[in-house]
Amino acid sequence: MENHTALKSNHVDTEDISTTNHSYQLKDFAASRIQAVKSLATILMKELELLETLTKANEVIKNEEISLTDAVAHFESELIRTALIQTKGHQRNAARLLGTKVTTLNMKMKRYGIDCREFTFFDSEYNN
DSSP: OHHHHHHHHHHHHHHHHHHHHHHHHHHHHHHHHHHHHHHHHHHHHHHHHHHHHHHHHHHHHHTTOSOHHHHHHHHHHHHHHHHHHHTTTOHHHHHHHHTSOHHHHHHHHHHHTOOGGGGTHHHHHHHO
16 A cells, blocks of 8 residues: 555656656747747838838838948948848858858958947847
8 A cells, every 4th residue: 555655646746747747848938939029020110221221222212312332332231231131140151141252241341330230139139
């Protein structure tokens, strides 16, 4: 009888541990989903800003108020920013995505005043 009671209490402990582990897993899952949604929302906001910029650029071009050089520079800087968002600020991966060398990307980032540290928060935000 004593063995049966010990087994029964051991079973209850295992269930409690299982329930506790499941609760932690649900909390971790929820926290990671929240961070993923926050990151996605930030990316969507950046994308909306880019679309607004392109719309404004289209209006300016219609009014013939912009040079090709300025339009190309603006478009290029936005492409670099988008690549850095997608790669969470990793220049090597962004250069690969853009089909250019890291040194060329770095030179253009300096030219346009783009700091890759602005984009690393996507990585830390998602991993917390």
